[in-house]
Amino acid sequence: MSTVFWFRRDLRLGDNPALLAACAHGPVLPLFVLDPALWGPAGPSRRAYLAASLGALDASLRADGGRLSVVRGDPVRQVVRAARAVGASEVHVAADHGPYGARRDREVEAALAEEGVALVRTGSPYAVSPGRVRKADGSAYQVFTPFSRAWAEHGWRGPVAAPTGVKWQHLTEDTTEVPRPPLPAGLTLPEAGEEAAHRRWAEFLDDGVADYDERRDRPDLPGTSRMSHHLKWGEIHPRTLLADLAPRRGAGAGIYRTELAWREFYADVLDARPDTARDYLRAEYARMPYDEPDERFEAWCAGRTGFPVVDAAMRQLRAVGWMHNRMRMVSASFLVKDLHVEWQHGARHFLHWLVDGDLASNNHGWQWTAGSGTDAAPFFRVFNPTSQGRRFDPDGAYVRRWVQELADPERVPDPHDPSPEVRHSVGYPLAILDHGAERREALQRWETIRR
Structure with a gap:
């Protein structure tokens, strides 16, 4: 009896109980579906990393006598087609608990059932x-x-071993090569794979x-x-x-x-609460006055706010598809409480560039900073970006690494708060706002939802 193993967020052979369950019944088709609903919105970092990870998975399968079959299109149609092609009675997956993934799996499950094929869920990420x-x-x-x-x-x-002695199958028609999207200039990613x-x-x-x-x-x-x-x-x-x-x-x-x-x-x-992927967990925060993204938001995205530690964080994001967690909190606080922009705008920007862009962790981390999530930081706790820089980057090494204008200690003695003259001489912008004034403004807006 053939089975299909549909890889999603489990791109490995070892410690994969769902894969072991698939292999217990006979020949296995390793399948990955390039879903336009996920591939389309993904930014360049995640696309390129996913492609590299799929390449590593395929190499592992080939070393064991198999190969990864990659198809492109609607998973409902493509998974059913793959199961039919190899005569599978079961399609095995690790359960997806995300809002889109859970809905997609229910639709695939219903379509498979019409073909007499079961969708079997084992474990999760x-x-x-x-x-x-x-x-x-x-x-x-x-x-x-x-x-x-x-x-x-x-x-x-406990962890389980990788399957052995598997007879791997593959699709012979309508498969596709894994795309190798070009990376934007200056973006480098970590090595991918198990x-x-x-x-x-x-x-x-x-x-x-x-x-x-x-x-x-x-x-x-x-x-x-x-x-x-x-x-x-x-x-x-x-x-x-x-x-x-x-x-x-x-x-x-x-x-x-x-x-x-x-x-x-x-x-x-x-x-x-699947709705909290996009909406406020604490609904009262949706009533607070916010500003629409403008040129200051664009400066934040580009790492040109004039606040060195914020700019270092945003440039790190664009350079390596990752940002240090402390800096995620600092840059998020700056967007929500200094620029008064709703957290969803920042969350989308992060998900576009982060290699590790995880919907639950990213968006609920943003809600934590915005005061609207679980265990949220009190809204009156507004990070002072200059103080945060001095505390957690005491020698300025992080700022100097990512903000090239401030890299030279002879020209820039204080990378966390360079003088206007130093900024002008090295081509680094003046601060786009007064943090003290914007902190007071943020607290005044917060008062509007406390009455």
Whole structure:
């Protein structure tokens, strides 16, 4: 009996229970569908990285005697067509809990059922699938700390080995090559694929996790794991990371486990409230007065606000498709509370450029900063970008790396607050706003929804 394994956000062979389930029944067709609904809106970073990751997956399959069949078009039609082509009785997937993915899978499931084919879901991209952890009354958690306790108590299965001895199948008609979209000038991306993910994780375990708690907020230091893009595309599963962290008792390992729990919390919140992918979790914040994006928004996007740490963050995003998490909070606060622009505009910009652009983590992270999400930062907590730069980039190394105009310490003694004369001499813009005045304006607008 043939089966189809439909790859989505699980681009790996190892520790893939859904793939093992598919392989338990006979020959397997490894399939990936280039869905226009997802490929079209994706920015250049995600497109290029996905293409590289699919190439790595195909190479792994070829080393095992198979190959990845890639088709383009509506998944409802293409998955049914693929199942029919190999005479499959089942299509296996890891469950997708995103708003679009869940709806798409229901439609595919219905179309397959008409052909007498079952859609079989096993596991998900999370250690604990969204919806599994609930309060005593059956409702979803709205606060992280009790969720994280319940999440840890629930636990998760251990990693599983890659399948062996599989008879792989492939489609002979109507397949397509994986596109290789050109990267914009100046954009470089990290290495993609399952092997790259495991190498990077091993490096972090050896030389990063022990002091993760002390270095993770410093964008000037290599203090983070840089695993977010590997997790986004399922090149490695959080189960694997948690298994390796389990015997470690240091503060760094504990904080890293907490960060993985935050990722799963946001996925759980989005599963319970799919509308919050675009709308406010706390609806009253939709009533607050906001400004429409204008030339100051364009300056923010381009890293030309005149606030060095904000500009460094935005330029890092455009250069490598990634931004340090502390800088994500600082740049988000600047957009919402200094420019008074709604968070959705910033969230879209981030998703366009981020390699690790994950809908739940990105958009609920933005809502956290905007004061409208779960466990949200109080709206009156407005990040001072200059103070944040001095605190978390004390030597200015991060700013100097990404804002080339400020790179020379002889010409720019203080990269966090250069004088007007220095700015003019190196071609760096004056600040586009007065932070103190805009902070007061933000708090006045906030008062309008508190009455």
